[in-house]
Amino acid sequence: MADISLHYVELSNGETMAYRERMGGTRPLVLVHGNMTSSLHWDVLMEALPSEYKIYAVDMRGFGESSYHTPVDSLHDFAVDLNEWTEKVGLSSFTLMGWSTGGGVAMDFAADHSQKVNKLILLASVGTRGYPIFKKDEHGQPIMTQPLHTKEEIAQDLVQVLPILRAYETKDKDTLRQIWEMLIYHDNKPDEARYERYLDDMLTQRNLVDVDYALAFFNISREITVMGQGNGKASGITMPVLVLSGRKDRVVPEQMALDIQKDIGENACIHYLDTGHSALIDDLPGLIQVITGFIEDEEEART
Template identity: 55%
Template structure:
């Protein structure tokens, strides 16, 4: 296995992005993580993907090794950071894989830089129409009201506040139970990796802002019930693979089909068998088979 190196890049906005890089051939693949994770959660991909690929996994602002000096307001803020990071690395042609929230960041990148993004892979991704945030009561039960502002989301008693409190008190057992309820419902990482993932989750400094960014994200050509769409999805010309797990409790198949509808003929949906929201853990071999087949087409 080729070694994995860790680096940082200083951005013009004063932020610093950390990243992991695994050497390989001339074909570059950029990995963008989701909420409550960082580049550390791409470890199995970095270790196992074919060595024909040179792989870069970034830590978004407020996660992992990256700084968080300016609050983010949208997924576009993350995308702007990633574009400058890519420029600093000197990448001119590359494919991108975005997982969950990172899929929205990857879509911004593909829409803004069609001359650079060769192929786009969206893994259990947020829809082109966003990921709605509904109010919950203090028992975690939904009330049916969609929240509209970052302040409302930050004060939500059943979802946001318990996680914020767990992060503040470094309560890894709370995070373990949360992930085993929603994400690691079928398979779990081996103990050493699991401990590293939980430790990494504690680095997040922007939970409410991310929820707000997902709630207001909409690059479709229609209104999503909260905001109108920008139509940017139609600017994605890179061949796109939309992957979702048939056991996913976080992102339903409906969102994958919305992505395909909004991007158009260049997007192809593929289900992953016996996988939840983290095919990275549930079945990395199946995931990497699908990914490498697509990249080789």
């Protein structure tokens, strides 16, 4: 049984950052979760990865066991927290893996701190050009020319945001389960005890609208999107990058993986998985094989 424990670090901005750590191992791997989750959702991977990996999984500000005193406005805010956390725990060289929204945070971090990130793994990641939320028509379909620009507008979105906010407020785990089984667990589900822990974990999120706003305006490409001009930071991601795209992903379209590859460049390679948005549940053995192969092949190539 993997020895995984929960720890806390105080950041200079007054936030408390929680993280899970698996004891043992010498190959450091840092995991960054996505929206509606926390480090808890990495449990199956932390339990199953080979023992030579030293694994850390953080709770971003406003998720899980971490505090949320100051609202975020950008994924960069999370990346700044992550950088101070690496300094507090003494990590200066590691593989960084981000899932979904966490992929955006990981890309921002890797662009600013390329000397710390040996390899970058992006699992079903938001693209380099963000994830806007659009105004909906009378049928609930997005009007692609009318993005929402304010947190107030996003909070009132009747399709993507408000149902989740209401479920959080009323602790309505049945609605959360329906949403996840429509979008994520449509082929496979966690075992029931684990599923209940995941649902309880979702209810700890305090920053849904702020994260959706940050995702909408995230753009590290050089392209102009409906939300504005990108900052071009993707060109600073110089380490080997593995982009994992699920063929059955209902949350992140393939185009986002293609954008990542285009905006980062030749050091980014796409690998397709026969999974939905959670390869952790859909094909854990296959996921482990791909990520360990990527890490170990790159290490052997340098020696």
